[in-house]
Amino acid sequence: MRLAVPNKGRLHEPTIDLLERAGLHVENGADRKLYAETVDPDVTLLFVRAADIPEYLADGAADLGITGLDQVRESGHDLADLLDLEFGRCRLVLAVPEDGDVASVEDLAGKTVATEFPTITREFFAETGVDPSIVEVTGATELTPHVEMADAIVDITSTGTTLKVNRLQVIEEVLSSSVRLFAREDVREEPKVREIRTALSSVLSADGKRYLMMNVPEDRLEDVREVIPGLGGPTVMDIADGDGTVAVHAVVSERDVFETITEVKKRGASGILVTEIERLVK
Ligand SMILES: Nc1ncnc2c1ncn2[C@@H]1O[C@H](COP(=O)(O)OP(=O)(O)OP(=O)(O)O)[C@@H](O)[C@H]1O
Ligand SMILES: O=P(O)(O)OC[C@H]1O[C@H](OP(=O)(O)OP(=O)(O)O)[C@H](O)[C@@H]1O
Ligand SMILES: [Mg+2]
Structure with missing residues (x-):
């Protein structure tokens, strides 16, 4: 059984920490390694970018994965959401310049929205009936309204500091996300999958x-x-x-x-x- 976990970024450490506390000790997991064995001979870890984890599951390269709900929604893959691991909590929001002329979703007709999450953003606007152009960026999304690239952004916020520093205000919540244990639908009932879910859940219950x-x-x-x-x-x-x-x-x-x-x-x-x-x- 292969479990894909974030290889870097903010989700890496808390994920490894949780696995260790659940008794799934990582062996030979030295820096820069792309996979590692665990104390359970049936469980191998794959170190993958958080955004790529849904694809690894959908392709069958991994059976289980730990990543943000936002990443799974963005991938469009239909995966089993087995357990909320209660970290990486954030919101995907639609935000606009504080002193601009956009105050509601309707004001975005004919305008441009920048995001790292084009799929989720398109789905969101499809439901509103407003159809702005979507510009895809891979970071620093908060800058785009200040350099006339976009009129609004759809981006992650947790403390709200980045939005505030960039004089942006939230006008809608698009998605509330946290890190979850995901599985491919065809393996969700397998005994090993249940065992891993129980082990992770037992750590959360003890918290x-x-x-x-x-x-x-x-x-x-x-x-x-x-x-x-x-x-x-x-x-x-x-x-x-x-x-x-x-x-x-x-x-x-x-x-x-x-x-x-x-x-x-x-x-x-x-x-x-x-x-x-x-x-x-x-
Ligand atoms: N500010 C935040 N607070 C809480 N959770 C966040 C925040 N930013 C991102 N996340 C969650 O963490 C996931 C991965 O984000 P993070 O920025 O750590 O990784 P990354 O951008 O993939 O890293 P890198 O670009 O270095 O590979 C996001 O998809 C989201 O679920
Ligand atoms: O509400 P806050 O607590 O300020 O957090 C929000 C910021 O955190 C994330 O960026 P990150 O730090 O991951 O940088 P990145 O854009 O390089 O991925 C996200 O893209 C926001 O910019
Ligand atoms: Mg990031």
Whole structure:
């Protein structure tokens, strides 16, 4: 099974980091290598440009891929969107000069729009019934309205800084994107694909969660139970020679940890331990 991942750019590091945390350790993945083996003999990584990943999947050169939804939409390929990996969040927006004469989509009739995403942009305008000319660029799109190349742009924004610096304002959102695990439709049900999806999902489920362990006098157990927000009920275990004390383990949200500790202590808990969770398979 081949998994295509971004070879550089902002998506490379978080992708490798996620694979490592999911236990899919990358072997011999030295810089400049175009592919690498993983700890799983059945999974090979291909290092490819984020924009090319959909094509690799559609061609059958790779079975799975990690890239932005924007890239898959732009490619026009029909791929299975298996899991939102919750990074690379951005919006594709239609933006115009702050002090210009375009204030709405309708004002773009007969005008020009510059973009790195011509397919998505054409689809967007096809739905509006307005038909501007589309100029394709491969970067620095925000410059084009200032050099009379375009009247508007369709480009990525996340913090909004680049638009602001270039005195551009958003008039429409075209697409909301994030990085996802994609598969070719014909392999989506394969056991190995499910296994990889579960491993990645378990890392996301563990994010922001802590494992809480404590000793509780048996006769206070119900009081303690009441204040543990937990994922399902807590696990209660007998302690050998516990002398009326049981061990209580629970998964709680990181933001609830402080208050939970205060509350369980009040109710007689002792020996409280908090640890990080690497993965949580539901
Ligand atoms: N400012 C941003 N904030 C969040 N996500 C972004 C941002 N810019 C791009 N992305 C996401 O990252 C993907 C790849 O963008 P990035 O600029 O890292 O790679 P690239 O342009 O392909 O890199 P390179 O041109 O160096 O190969 C985009 O398709 C989008 O999904
Ligand atoms: O809203 P912001 O946080 O300012 O981010 C938006 C900018 O980020 C991306 O550019 P990138 O840094 O990838 O440069 P590139 O055009 O060279 O790919 C995108 O094309 C925008 O220009
Ligand atoms: Mg970029």
